[in-house]
Amino acid sequence: MDIPDHLMDGDVMDTTEVHETTINMDPFVLGMRSPVAQTKHQKLSNGDRVAHSRSPSFRQEIMTTTAKPALEQLPYSTSQTGLVYDVRMRFHVEVRPEVNQGVHPEDPRRIYAIYKELVDAGLVDDPSTVSLAPSVLARIPTRFVTKQEVCAVHSERHWEFVISLELWDNEDLHNGGSQMDSIYLSKNSPMCARLSAGGAIEACRGILNGHVKNAIAVIRPPGHHAEHDEPMGFCLFNNVPIAVKACQNEFKDTCRKVLILDWDVHHGNGVQQAFYNDPNVLYISLHVHQGGKFYPAGPKGDHLHCGEGPGLGKNINIPWRTAGMTDADYVLAFQKIVMPIAQDFDPDLVVVSAGFDAAEGDMLGKCHVSPAGYAHMTHMLMSLADGKVAVCLEGGYNLRSIAVSALAVTRTLMGEPPGRLATTIPTPSGVDSIEEVLRQQAKYWPCLYPKDPSKRIKQTEGERIHDIVREYQAGWLWENLGMSDLFIAHSKTSRSFTNQVLATSNHSESRPLLVIFHDPPDLVGTPDPRTQRLELHNTWLTDSVKQYIRWAYDRGFAVIDVNVPKHLTDLEETHEHAEEIDGKKNIDETQLLAKYLWDNYIELSESKHIFMLGIGKAYTSIVNFLKENDRCRERLTKVIGFISDECTLPSYKSTTDDFLDRWYRDASKIFVATGHYVWEKHKFKPPGKKWGTLQRSDYNDMQEMLSHHCKEVTGILTVLTDDWEPEAAPVVGASEGET
Ligand SMILES: [Zn+2]
Missing domain, CATH: 3.40.800.20 (Histone deacetylase domain)
Incomplete structure (x- = not known):
């Protein structure tokens, strides 16, 4: 479609309208009981042109006018x-x-x-x-x-x-x-x-x-x-x-x-x-x-x-x-x-x-x-x-x-x-x-922020902090606890899980096994609204999962730690903002990974005590995996879950077996954020068995929940493994003892 020249956008109009107060007696305005002040738009002739209201001369006029303006009527508020x-x-x-x-x-x-x-x-x-x-x-x-x-x-x-x-x-x-x-x-x-x-x-x-x-x-x-x-x-x-x-x-x-x-x-x-x-x-x-x-x-x-x-x-x-x-x-x-x-x-x-x-x-x-x-x-x-x-x-x-x-x-x-x-x-x-x-x-409107930083990141070959943080975590877990990458066949799982599964070397031995599926740790900081820069000295990494791993390790447990990225991709790395849109894809892929780990590692372990700890959205994948894999129930000692107010709470309702939810209630302990909708929904009647055994946390933030309930969870694990003689943890690396 061609746009006529006079309709093209421009900053300054070459004509200006002024408001003139008149009495409108036009019979067009039906239902009017008395004539009221109306505004009329009148175009100034060329000779009378005044500057656009945003031009410097208007500002000058404001600055230099000392005389009090004459009282005006209220053309707008008195119109109909x-x-x-x-x-x-x-x-x-x-x-x-x-x-x-x-x-x-x-x-x-x-x-x-x-x-x-x-x-x-x-x-x-x-x-x-x-x-x-x-x-x-x-x-x-x-x-x-x-x-x-x-x-x-x-x-x-x-x-x-x-x-x-x-x-x-x-x-x-x-x-x-x-x-x-x-x-x-x-x-x-x-x-x-x-x-x-x-x-x-x-x-x-x-x-x-x-x-x-x-x-x-x-x-x-x-x-x-x-x-x-x-x-x-x-x-x-x-x-x-x-x-x-x-x-x-x-x-x-x-x-x-x-x-x-x-x-x-x-x-x-x-x-x-x-x-x-x-x-x-x-x-x-x-x-x-x-x-x-x-x-x-x-x-x-x-x-x-x-x-x-x-x-x-x-x-x-x-x-x-x-x-x-x-x-x-x-x-x-x-x-x-x-x-x-x-x-x-x-x-x-x-x-x-x-x-x-x-x-x-x-x-x-x-x-x-x-x-x-x-x-x-x-x-x-x-x-x-x-x-x-x-x-x-x-x-x-x-x-x-x-x-x-x-x-x-x-x-x-x-x-x-x-x-x-x-x-x-x-x-x-x-x-x-x-x-x-x-x-x-924000690409088209100068007044809007934040601006998209993808071009800048691409030019400087930026790396995702997610990958850097996981590398740091892996380094810490290797140096302090001797945990290393577990082999994952990519034909069966998403490539995004590369380097995301770490385990202690004793994971197949006859000792309690703690399998943790967790969302990535949180980065806390406020970006500059204009540059979008997160200043590193004002940005913090909060990772409360570490204390659970540390405790289990000190107690002689074997540990498998799975970091579930929020953005899964099988495509080449891009530098654009990655939305965490397809939550279902994430859950399904993580469920596949859980099955892979179960078939290839967990089931083969000689452990009599297997615990699964699901944190955040990763917990949903654990529940879905358990629902579809009956034989896990016999080997599993306890499922612990943490649900913040941003996560949906999955149910363990089976369409085929009525007794399953009863089993799940006994086998689970789920900490749910105090502001989660489930509490609002069940104000008058406690939530049913299909959700598992729920406990209302005093907190909403996941990191706070994890820190606050750590003693309670480790207490449960201690009681359930009282037939297990804890051994001294193997000494790893030179930095043993750091926390
Ligand atoms: Zn409509």
Whole structure:
């Protein structure tokens, strides 16, 4: 797509708008009880040009002005908020609803539920309203979108297709819709789709004309999934892009750059497509992605889709890895990504693709955004573009949730402060998703940190600290305890386990054997936020596993120590940030390693006492291994586990043997972080046998847990090996005695 010159991005506009306070008597603003002060945008003539507000002369002006400015009226706060609603948009309905499937989620009552909520709150001058708020919403009439306006976004074929539907018979409408991706069709679909897109345009025009300060368009069918040549996801015409293009065309100087903020729980694939190479439309979407499994499935909504050509960096996907996102996740994403970028972009107009399907109670979105959460997002967006914000309805399928959410947004647009947030602590998954986007978008936005260090690391042939630390550990274990690499056949296990399995030389003898599977030790330190450098003198390696190994060794036990890397790879080493995304792959590979060690070493040992100690995520692999290898039960004396608040707690429930969980309860002792969700879940009833014998730790941090419970664990091992005569440990190396 070619971008006309006048739409290309630039730092300084050559014209400047000023606000002029006038009395607006325009009958356009229906429902207005008395004329109120309005703002009008007036372009200065060439001779009157003043500098852009960020130029040095403006700063000089501020510094040198001593006279007190004259008292001004409050043009924004005394203006009205616009409302687009037209009952005719309810006529797009299923011609033959599927029996037993209930009402379609894109229910015609959706827009009425919102409208009714606004009426009941006294915000709309409707005949049924009993008492009105002092300043009501200004009704903005909708209209039919034109072919020319639609074809700025869609193909002519698409327009012809939608318009032709009024001539189809019911049979064809039913069959036609069911062959498409999540679409139903009716004779009234063309009318409703045209009113919906026309409503979005008029909401934006009302703001840009100065008739209203901002607006909410309660419209349907929604639009953000509709692609250039294809309706999908309940959407026929893509309302918001159509409105944006129409306004950029009509208000060339005052509506050059537009931010489209899409908080619908689904990715707006159609909006992304419409502006993918456009530098003047910044599209930011927050949506559940679930690795491409959530509708509309596929990779297009991932964080790597950032735009192309002149539009590179102007497409920002904030894809949630999981559902269940809360106010705190959305607010954090706004604070760390949306607002810094939006302020840098400095739009002339903000249009919100406002689906309310991330709202608490929505059965499709399964997230927990409260009305106050939506209000806070609206409030932040109102600080942009001189407050010119148009909110256009997209999805949202719980009638109650969308009504209260839209009311909260409308009240905020009118000037009421947002309500109090339901949650202020983001979920771990939300924080991870946000960090991932930051790393990607920091390439395009100077205001964002951290910058990706991979290029610098590559140039200097950097090595991963993980490998250096393991080498150090191996050196310590060899020098002090004589532990060395155990041979692992790579045909059976991941190459990443090279150098990760160490054992004392007596591992096959008739002495107690302690097998430890643990996550890598923790590095504790805070990187410089700008350079991303971790200063070594302020960075600490905390490894509490060592004290367990030391104790077992001193007592004459044989020890096999397995370090499970968080990032497994069979590929060549890269220098990029390695995500610990595929937790399942890690668990499966570690389980394979456990089986390999059991078959080749542990089972062959003459030991009568075999202990397995699983620390962190590695514990899950041990449980999975034991579930699938029955014969281990006879040889195993005890399983000890440590679960921090970041790890899931695996269960030992067998589908074939009812008595297994009883065995596991007796054979296990699992220390679980005090903040782990299992305690919240079982507040009133203790957790069942299938989890093993659980003990609540006083700590959350793994290293603290390991240190605190060391005596308890070694006490258990001592009691269980009381028939074993401890021998003096063999003296190894010159540094014996160091700890
Ligand atoms: Zn949606």
